[in-house]
Amino acid sequence: MSSELDSGSQLGVLYYCPCSGCMRTTDAPVKASKQKREFAELAEECRAPLDISTQEQLAVLRTWPIEKLYYCDDCSEVRCPHCVIEEPAGYHCPNCTFDVPTASVRSEKNSCARNCFHCPVCTHVLVVVVVESTQGDGGQSCSVLSCAVCMWDSREIGWEFETSTGISAQIERMRTGGPAVKEYASLLDYWRTVQRTASATAAGNHGLTSSASFKHRLTSAGLHGSTTSVDNLPPYKAACYVDSGAELTEDFKALEDANMIPFNGDPRTKEPQRVRLHMKLSRRCRMCHHILIKPESKAHNSRFKIQLLAANFLPTITFPKTLPAPKARGSLLEHLNTTPLRVGSTAPVVLRFTNPLYTEMDVSVDVGELDAAQTDVLAPRFTLPPFAELWEYDEDEDDSSLASPSASSSGRGSVKRGIIHQHGNQIAIQLDVTPRAQTQKLTIPLCITCTHLDDMAEMDTSDTSTPRRIVNTFWAYVSLGMVN
């Protein structure tokens, strides 16, 4: 039982994207002939004398489950997350879901400008509550930031606010009202006046305004004897700070002793941090800059305006556990893909292909060279019917059972060998896998070529009578789990 569970959890299909992951924007979109060449190159790559473990290790960087892949319908190519360009489509606060306009993002330093803060103790989001004030004579209500998880309060750092909205603005006002900031502002004003006076008097001489030559001009300006010379300016009077008479210390510490000096830490770490904004990203094809993914820019809306996914253009390959049998047989095809793999014995593996398109798709499956196992694809070429409403489908054709692959069916026409089941836009085919070596994870490379007719008319060409054929070739790595 446990081996069944193990092999079941290791079954998977990964799709390979042949991009190199670098910016190749000068490349033209790939045409059909180039695809054939790429296919030949890829086939060569696969037949190169690399053992499967090295190949696997290299390919893992470029293999993705189909849910992660995009598809550019302009280039008719698969795009992976490495070969798309991401750009922001909107900014919002994850806490208050407020959509922040792009202009405010920069000015607010990528943080929420409203009441969203993280608790300094437990990093949970803080809530504004109205409490009794500890300052004054009590009984006055004020707003504080409080954490519901660790019961931290902004009263612990002395933050109490008058109103419950616009906390960020009130914090800014608190910060700018401190004595250090006031002192700095008045110092700046004083020296600006000095500079103006000095440059006014020295304007005739040099016209220099560099601060390095300040001292020189201050001393020399007095020689000109103008009424508003710098020497006549009153000296600077401290706005807030009082000279405490402290002296410079003679006690210098060596650099190695620096660890012994107690460090109280940045006081800002005890303060609540603003919540950082989140971005919504839209993605473009790296080659033709066609938009592949475009989300709605509103935060609460999780839909997409444009959504070009690989699963909507390429067949999805899955491992079915059971398949519903047609009404004629009345039974259920069960216990598919549960045979444990052993060296030397042939196990049937069932893969189900699902066609997402509204047109027919011709699929051909080829196996890459593999030393670890021999794979026979019993049905190398088949046609997937288009996706349509359920009542439009014809009667199912349940073909060759697993016991007798060459039996002809009792129903209609000749049956394709190797097709286990066909329903709607899905076909399940059988592969016979004979492992040759023991391994933890057996992976079979399959080269899959899908061809379909483009049902949308070409914009440029005036000739709309011949729709173009689109051929997509990709490698899929099918993991089958452990081989005993």
Add this chain to the structure above:
Amino acid sequence: MGRLHLAPQALVCKNTILEGDIRIGNGTVVHIDASIIAKNGPIIIGSNNIISDRVRIINNHTTPLVIGDNNQIETDAVIEGRGIGHKNVVQVRGKVVGTSTLGNNCVVGVMCETEPAENVPDNTILFGNPQSRRTRSDNNAEYLEVHNKHLQYVHEMLPRYNAIIGAE
């Protein structure tokens, strides 16, 4: 042996499991599906507590398990220690295990536990995953106001929808 003594204003639902020697004070509410099992020793519950649904208060010790006043014990919590003080909150699935006690004004956070044998000092907050603790710096002044409103509401609404044990 099972003596249940309910104060006149205590509100205990009928669909609870009450076993052993239990005394419940005035104003205390015991919601549905709570179990108060005085296995080896008595359980004494003070006044104005709110004991939510699925709470398990089990006394495995022979000494009494004493719960003070104005506590709030939320859903699925477990009290197995020797007792708790006043104005505590044991949040959802919080546990007071072993022989531990809680002081006053403590908060046992969601899915947090005390150590198996510790006397948690007053004003302690257990929170987080991985669990850590800190001491609250406010005096829990705003707790009673909200707690009393909660009590008032429950006393009004609970009897309308649940069968209540008549007080003796």
